[in-house]
Amino acid sequence: MTQRAALLIGNLAHTREEWEIECAQVASKLHEYPDGSREDFISKCKSGAFDGVFALYRSNDSNKITGNFNDELLDALPKSLKFICHNGAGYDNIDIPACTKRGIQVSSTPVAVNDATADVAMFLMLGALRNVTQCFQAVRQGNWRGNFSLGHDPKNKTLGILGMGGIGSAVATRAKAFGMKIQYHNRTQLPAKEEDGAKYVSFEELLKTSDVLSLNLSLNASTRHIIGKEQFDMMKNGVIIINTARGPLIDEAALVDALKSGKVWTAGLDVFEEEPKIHQGLLQCENAVLLPHIGTATYETQRGMELLVLDNLKSAIKGEKLLTQVPEQKQVRANL
Structure with a gap:
């Protein structure tokens, strides 16, 4: 099988063990970028630090680290990347048409929220x-x-x-x-x-x-x-x-x-x-x-969201399929 690494952007509050054990069982390597800046992240991508990454985990919280997943950032990501597993019901900080154009599939966390x-x-x-x-x-x-x-x-x-x-x-x-x-x-x-x-x-x-x-x-x-x-x-x-x-x-x-x-x-x-x-x-x-945007701010829901993202990531690496792909991309697939 082709080497398929995974990248975690930001941190995990409730599923560190699942990332380190379960994801390690399906991914060839686990990369992490816990903190930094957009400029530094793009620089690391261009230097080849994340070459071989097939699927990545990102969240609305980690958006403060990388900024929006727009054309500039997508162009810097490793060419091996095929899946973005997003933690959040909303994903307006990801340019879905731009991802689709590049052949990158995106998931979100409906149901869990x-x-x-x-x-x-x-x-x-x-x-x-x-x-x-x-x-x-x-x-x-x-x-x-x-x-x-x-x-x-x-x-x-x-x-x-x-x-x-x-x-x-x-x-x-x-x-x-x-x-x-x-x-x-x-x-x-x-x-x-x-x-x-x-x-x-x-x-x-x-x-x-x-x-x-x-x-x-x-x-x-x-x-x-x-x-x-x-x-x-x-x-x-x-x-x-x-x-x-x-x-x-x-x-x-x-x-x-x-x-x-x-x-x-x-x-x-x-x-x-x-x-x-x-x-x-x-x-x-x-x-x-x-209220200060606390709609999903419960322990149970936050853990459920993290687990769903990791399940999407594992499914992407093992079977090249997302469990909860964003509807815009599912509609595009249905029209093909």
């Missing part, structure tokens, strides 16, 4: 329905309820889910337990069995008729700022916005205006357009419930 992210979406949704930020801040300042106002019950509210994939479906399951009515919009309607009673509607109808709108779709060129002033204008007065997907899905400046005008009653956000920087207007809005 569904429950934890959906839990945080419900946490934000309930917090936004009750408008908890103002009271939360007041009680810590010794001001008891502060400028208290009544919230809303989730029961009988219409939840609109934009992006009914694994996470969106998990949000729907949880929301139904609170008595919410579920509708959704995808590019294509799901089979009835997968809808589980949810109503499929157009994008425009979703915006016009939802009491609560949850964003659960991937970020790409077509979805960036999919929610902006034009879309807010179409929504119900007093709508509630939840985003646990990617910050740039929303035009934050337009969201701030909508929060201040009352068009959006409250918002629950775990992600931001320029994170870790947060729009000052959002920080000033007491009707915004904010």
